[in-house]
Amino acid sequence: MSQIGTLADPLDILGRLLAFDGKQNPYPLYEEMRAHGPLADLDGAHFFVTGYTECARALREPDLLSTDAAVQDLRLPGWREHSSWRWLTKNMLFSNDPDHERLRRFFGTAFSARSVAGLRPMVERLADDAVEHVAGLGADGAVVDLVPEFSYRFATSVIGELLGIPPERQPGLRGIIGDITTALDPIGDLRQLEPGDAAMDRLAEYFYELVARRRADPGPDLTSSFIRARDESDDITDEDLVANLMLLLVAAAEAPQDLLSNTVRLAIEHPEHAARLRADQGTAPGFVDETLRYDPAVQALNRVAARDLEFFGATVRAGVPVTLLIAAGNRDPRRFADPGRFDPARTDNQPLTLSAGAHYCLGAALARMSAETVVPKLLRRLPGLALAEPPTFRDQLVQRGHDRLPVTTG
Template structure:
């Protein structure tokens, strides 16, 4: 049998990848796609980037654009009837120039490495509170869902304090945020966006009310600072402000939640690394960087060709979709030695999880600080922590993470 006969067709692999079973463990399917090369044509107007070099270059290519409103008109007829995508295209994550640069410039200083360093005492306090919360639950002796009680609870507490979201409101935001992230997965029937639409409408109403409250009663929080800057400069419209605060809440809680969930699970699976996390502060950042490469919270990013172009020898026409499977790029054997092995001591870990170029993740520094702060505290306080059974993942592929993570704390 020839090599061509043994390779699965890319479309067949994608169908399996998008099935509930495929989303539970997509990595073998990424390798089936990689067998066709670093850039795989899925049809006349859709390509998949699975190689590290292809993904990295696509993230910086000026003609490969974010799926803003104009690009969505080319790719997804009928999207304007769905408020999930209407709101998404109003924020900086799904914008192109000049709107992207204008909005990112407005928010970027608040999440710079320098600004985030000043948040460290607050993050440490909330990390201690998160561990104490688990201590209270551990007194009952049963299993605990770490997603609900820790990996969501801690990042949203950090965001809540930064943005002045009342503590009582934080648990209720979890199902709203979770529903919104489903809108970013591929859908063949736009009717499947209805739960995300309802959640986005609810979040928009909530953030609009939060802005009104903080404008009337400003404080030392970032929401108040953003309102003052907007009102004084006019750089953003009120709708821009609301849309981007919504994006901060969703992206700033869901991805850190999934990073932390994967980090806890992998540490439990590798007791030798858990012990190094407990005693060696310098090791923690290397461990988390490898989690970001090996099992990232974001698996795919979408781009659309804004013009006809040639990319790695492939002719791409305007309006064609290029899906960047960055989780596959993170395991490219041409870039990483033994990529299927979890190795926190590997050199040159240039993972793609936080994107690159103009759309490099605005919250990367805060996500790293938060995880580096809370993970050692958790493992030192609960050295016998154990995951119960085989943890499952949500039925999602773009934003991938645990739906539940039952554990005994010991």
Template structure:
């Protein structure tokens, strides 16, 4: 594929434009044409190399954007409830405060807890597929995103949180609006939907938290409430709400789009679809390759607290580093023919769930859901096919289909 000749600044502007969001990958390669770590403009650099992204994610002197960073870059951010709540979560908190907060949240996502969910995920998948079969029985296209890819992750995370099933569909629109706050937007008007959605969800969680205080349970809300009650100095009420908002919105959003990307790859490659039906052991590698080629989260950011040598590249103190995970996943130094979708690759290690102390706590759950669901979808519908042209939602950071029409045959 020919590399576009553009400056890094022009490539960045193009990839976040409405057209670029539909296919940002050529613009990542345009940046790579200038190096694996490049200056976009004074104060902003971008990492597109695999090793450089790994190093940046693990470097303790590279920090996430926390409240202090927002104070420098976005005066008045505290007027936006979506940003206030997210800065109270582990997503926008740095060590040492990040460590006890993350430890408390991961108590609800232990390996045994995730493993114990397998039968629940299988049951939920089969129930949703039975419903899907009814929707597609007349031969009309059915939107896979709305009717399956969204419903399974929200059902699973709601089960873990202890949220009533009747409230699950309401979460999709709410979570989609909340995710706007993670796009790095500084325009107050663009944040209005995120603020409204955050306020609604925070209000929704209040009685659930009160109920768990009265009647403790072993679901995620119950676990976090118990931890908060035992040591409120280490895990205060604002952090409790902030992390619940993060787990619900970001938690199922990424899995939704992993399922969409995974199915679309199979529908475009019938040989692989047949292999997933016949070779269940392929699912693990297939999901990893999907995460590599089409990560639901395209990038993250880090801030240099001092001058840093990043594998030979100088990152000046105070610099914002855009760590483009999706570009690192396609580094030709790490993967031969990186543009090729090949689930038989050896040693597939996508950067899609970030890394270091901020690696996504929900990654094992997302992998479990996709490894179970994708083969089951294709097996249940052996003649499953595209029923139209898929479209992508108008977001860059959290990339995914907003419409994926299929026919069940």
């Protein structure tokens, strides 16, 4: 049976979590929230979940829905005037069955473990390019910001090549992708969505053009094969196609960018673990998993109860939001020994960062393989890599990651 918190304190913690300083280091605030038990209850109007087991169960609970259009009608009146959320609710992540199942089936096989294993030579080649790019920029002692020059550049080169986005277009998409992810943070005022709206309109225009070009002149990329499958089966519309191509680009650029930046920073901060990673490629999966657990690129996920349900001793009424603080779940002392310690040798890690259940990250195998490939290569090529200034984090909570990561390459 869980302890249920009182109204005032969790609200105060939330206020501090949403302030700029809270977003720079949210972890002590999650511990304050955990003091209210694994489920903090805001008078039955909203639940915040900090327990690992409770988050893992919630992600697999079919009656806890993702934020689809019907849920947004309840939670964010006026959202239909905003193209960011109009497009988001057309993708699989912000859909529930039957749409979710239909879309996931259509796009899923391209990212299966088997398909991803076949992408290894491409990932190796792009990783070598990314590492040489950083080495070139950092020669002669110049400071290099790894966020745009390594993490974003590499992550986007992988998904860009897969989707057929030419390399010269990839750097220009960075601001657009970043603005779209701000629409995922808690919304106090609908005007907060305006940068995401403008970015989404530009990206939709780009993908409509790409689809038209590839339909006329197909290539070896996934966009061309999705168009072929769509034109043969009628399972999805062109709008579904564009919405989910946008999801694939944004999901495969931003969170992997943040994972890569965090992995490199943690290697620099823990030279003993970095030495092991350089010497033994077999330690890479453990290092990446521990980075996902310790400093997750995605900190929170939202669900809404489809009906009244009993959840770990609490009654969650239909329509009530349940926010899963998965970054807190990853540091639950009931699940992880010494959770505040970065320990890449942990066994049975299974962080919540890639979700679970119906919406389990479609790109998990690709994200892991990409990070396990490129980070050890960078550390081996540049053994003198060092922080040039303290790194900063963006003013974002849900999709949290470094704003800048300035290094010298030794």
